Amino acid sequence: MADRPALKGAWTAKVITLFPEAFPGTLGLSLTGKALDQGLWRLDPIDLRLFGEGKHRNVDDTPAGGGAGMVLRADILSRAIRMAMQGRPDDRARWPLVYLSPRGKPFTQTTARKWAAADGVTLICGRFEGVDQRVLDHHRIEEVSLGDFVLTGGEIAAQAMLDASVRLRPGILGNAASTEEESFSNGLLEHPQYTRPATWQGLTIPEVLTSGDHGKVAAWRQDEAERLTRERRPDLWEAYEKLRK
Incomplete structure (x- = not known):
């Protein structure tokens, strides 16, 4: 996203993900993509792998208590969160910090309006069996769900939620009446x-x-x-x- 202009005060979405190459994806198309190119909003994918440990930049480990799959480590994810939230408001109303999770509260048009009215949002895209609960508790992370189904990761959900939110920002659609009807x-x-x-x-x-x-x-x-x-x-x-x- 470095080749795009950054207008002062532009609404910003930070996305912590193992697949930063998935962005902007569909967000780079149509009106949201045009607005992104014009600097009306910013998209900052953050590669979680860069905060990993060892030769292979490991970010996960086996579940405590046993079980299938892997869990994203609290210490690794916390490093990425601290970097993403540096200089951002601690007030969650002004800057929501969200983990995309099927057990979270349903994402609705009301949620989109709240995010659009904020200064920006930081989204955490889960993978594997999820993330260590301790990092959610420590950073006061809100859990939000796209629906009652399970995806392989949060990237698709992040794009859907950001599209719903960005289009409500002033100047994005061009016709404010469109969002009212x-x-x-x-x-x-x-x-x-x-x-x-x-x-x-x-x-x-x-x-x-x-x-x-x-x-x-x-x-x-x-x-x-x-x-x-x-x-x-x-x-x-x-x-x-x-x-x-």
């Missing part, structure tokens, strides 16, 4: 979208959308968002209903 922004799934041609495969655009009546369009979109949420995500609908009461 999409799924989850108001507690509902997004309404259906249509565009030309007016008729395709015998299917037409709903007449209300071509009526020119903005009030009716807004009402239709609200009704459709509520219908889809009620049908597809009862959990979101229940929470939405509670807020309306």
Whole structure:
């Protein structure tokens, strides 16, 4: 990422990983990639292997108590964390320090908004059987999950979470209204979208959308968002209903 400009005060993502070559990955494409090239945000992959020990830069060891796999060592990971957090705010609201873990709290649009409002974020990509619990406790590391499934490592999850967060930063999408109308922004799934041609495969655009009546369009979109949420995500609908009461 050294060849990209660094604007003063740019939102920064630091990613501790055994595979720094995985970045920027999809983050280097489309609008997030353009913003990265312009220096509107920064991406700093940190190679955990550089903090390893011995000839082979070992970063892991067998689980205490026995069992399959390997565990990332607390002392090794702590060195990388100290370097990543040097000069960064100790206030976790201003600079979240996060371990990407399937046992963590679910990542949501609310999480993305919180990260986007911070000065930056440091993400730790796990591998193997995970990391030594002591380093999580010592550094007050928050655990966040992309979903109820297990990946071979945190790199894919990191890219997804960073994409969701970066796009909420000012100037990234260009149209602030885009983030206000999409799924989850108001507690509902997004309404259906249509565009030309007016008729395709015998299917037409709903007449209300071509009526020119903005009030009716807004009402239709609200009704459709509520219908889809009620049908597809009862959990979101229940929470939405509670807020309306």
